[in-house]
Amino acid sequence: MTSGAGGVKLEDLFDMGSDDDEFPSSAVPVKKEASGSPDLIPSSPPDAGPAQHSGSDPELLRTFYQRLFPWRYFFQWLNHSPQPTLDFEHRELSFMLSNDAVMRYQSYRTSDLLRKDVLRLMPTRIEIGPVYSTNPRERKLLQNAANFRPIAKELCFDIDLTDYDDIRTCCDKANICNKCWQFMTMAVKVITAALREDFGFKHIMWVYSGRRGIHAWISDKGARTLDDSKRKVIAGYLEVIVGGAQSGKRVNLRRPLHPHLTRSIDLLKSHFQEDVLEAQDPWRSSERAEKLLQLLPDRELRDALKRKWDASPGRSSSLKWSDIDQVAKTVTNKNFDSKALLDAKQDIVLEYTYPRLDINVSKKLNHLLKSPFVIHPGTGRVCVPVDPKTFEDFDPLSVPTIQQLIHEIDSWTEPEVKSEKAVLDWEKTSLKPYIDYFRTHVNAIMRDERDIKVKRERDGEDGESW
């Protein structure tokens, strides 16, 4: 009954503007990329709606959901067990349909029921919300609306390359290349290290969003059950870059530095040299070098650097960076503060490398976030999970597109030595390594969850025997 087999209710189709505003999907208005925004992707005309683009071609999408989407592991990932539990049944899923209507508060008991409904509705985008205290579909039957509240969700992070537009020189807006993708590699290293070492989280999955960003999903039980105030504290702990691109100095840290920041600088130093100074060369023009000067203390130092750089136009950012210490030695001002200069340089390294988080995604239990394995409507690429251990080798531009995958199924030929098990469709495609990784990740979550349950039961029995 809860699978919604009996057709779509109109009120659900237009949930966004109805009485459900108490839990608005902040993801939908924030993330404009799904609704055919004029962000530039070479293969798509700027004003093409998602329905016209191959990434959401209904026939391709149907084949994808039917034969490639990893339903079973998706269910186990959200359910934390092979047998159906309320973790899945009370979980909100939200669908965006090809006409851009959003259906919120969908929920299912099993992966099969979900799969059937997805094939019926053919959403171009699936978003994941929290587990609620009651079944989301039955929220309107409750006498007391306060009994319907979010109780658990993965801790999530969202990082988008458009937030790096003031420091990347290779691309802007929705465009990415392997040079600026390195900012995502830096982000994964720094955030993963903090989540593991400072918070003790184990089950961290990073997902490529299909175009220009990444999401993290932390599935440890301790992360899922954090309330909003604790999520806010963690988000604040990890947030270092503040203000917008026009707000001047965006890193202002107290000294001595927190160990998280010392560790982050250690992880980021070599990236700063190679991926920022050399690859991005952010201060080559004198106009851009002005920005670097503004971040340095001491008037005499700034003036001397400016004279030196004006005398050699086009001097590279690497040279300009090493000029700072050289020129500092010549400063005659008795009050020159070399500690302030060192601090300013550390702040600059962080401003140009530290992850720029969309912190609102992390702060709230009821924030919806795009599901892994959906198709990005603009690029046609699958939102694939990526192992943080090998993130450095991950190339977003080689992630398979829906067209490519369906072609791979069609052109697959059976090997001469047949395997005993039937080969599944996804195993015939370049989606295989991503689903293999997802399965390993999900199995580790379920193993831990089982151990917690066994321990609880054992402790409970011990308690009774006393």
Ligand SMILES: [Zn+2]
């Ligand atoms: Zn780029």
